[in-house]
Amino acid sequence: MGVMDRAIPPTIDDVLARAWSGLGRLDPAQAFRAVRDGAILIDTRPEWQRRAGGEIPGALVIERNHLEWRCDASCPGRVLEAVGHEVTWIVCCDGGYSSSLAAPSVRALGLRQATDLIGGFQAWRAAGTAGSDTWTTKQAAAAATP
Numbered sequence: 648m649g650v651m652d653r654a655i656p657p658t659i660d661d662v663l664a665r666a667w668s669g670l671g672r673l674d675p676a677q678a679f680r681a682v683r684d685g686a687i688l689i690d691t692r693p694e695w696q697r698r699a700g701g702e703i704p705g706a707l708v709i710e711r712n713h714l715e716w717r718c719d720a721s722c723p724g725r726v727l728e729a730v731g732h733e734v735t736w737i738v739c740c741d742g743g744y745s746s747s748l749a750a751p752s753v754r755a756l757g758l759r760q761a762t763d764l765i766g767g768f769q770a771w772r773a774a775g776t777a778g779s780d781t782w783t784t785k786q787a788a789a790a791a792t793p
Contacts, residue, residue, distance in 0.1 A: 662748070663744065663747055663748070666747045666748055666750070666751050667747055669751060669754075670747065670750055670751065670754075670762045670763060671762050672747070672762055672763055672764070672765045673737060673762055673763070673764055673765060674764075674765045674766070674770065674774075675764065675765075675766070675770050675771050675773075675774035676774065678737050678739075678764050678771075681735060681737060682705065682737070685735065686735035686736070686737050687707055687728050687734060687735065687736050687737065688703060688705065688706045688707065688737045688739060688764070689706065689707050689708075689709050689714070689718075689736055689737065689738050689739060690702075690703050690706040690707070690708050690709075690739050690768070691709060691710060691711040691714060691738055691739065691740050691745065691746060691749060692710075692739075692740055692741050692768060693710055693711075694710070696741050696768075700741065700768055700769075700772070701768075701772065703739065703768065703771060706739065707726060707728060709726065711740070711745060711749060714738070714749055714752070714753060715752055715753060715756060717729065718734075718736055718753050718756065718758060718761070719756050719758075720732070720734075732757050732758055732759065733760065734758065734760065735760040735761075735762075736750075736753055736758060736760065736761040736762070737761075737762055737763065737764055738750045738753065738761065738762070738763040738764070739763065739764040739767055739768055739771065740763075740767045740768070741767050741768050741769060742766065742767045742768075742769055743763065743764060743765050743766040743767035743769075743770065744767070746763035746764060746767055747763050749763070750762055750763040
């Protein structure tokens with residue numbers, strides 16, 4: 648087998664591009680609307696990142712290493728929100744990269760509506776949503792616009 652016969656391993660950029668192509672990723676305004684309509688926003692950031700950066704009011708905290716077990720309705724360790732395969736899960740990390748790798752893993756459990764938040768917590772905070780229970784009137788109006 649010569650050098651030309653070997654497949655070139657993918658880079659992390661390749662893996663992310665493949666993950667992104669299979670997800671209906673949401674920006675913060677879309678995620679806000681989806682949560683308002685019943686989706687579950689999951690904050691997978693470790694405790695030290697949440698402490699340093701802030702919390703997402705109303706988000707379900709499930710650190711990355713427990714995600715699949717907590718979202719699988721057939722698992723004894725599931726969260727109460729894991730009621731079946733029709734739940735819409737929105738996975739959020741700090742910058743929108745690890746959540747892009749986590750969401751396909753949740754989808755592999757048959758949870759086909761799982762997706763992630765573009766830009767993660769940083770985008771959520773930049774949109775003005777972090778640290779407050781509600782958006783300002785201007786932000787809510789912008790989010791409600793299709």
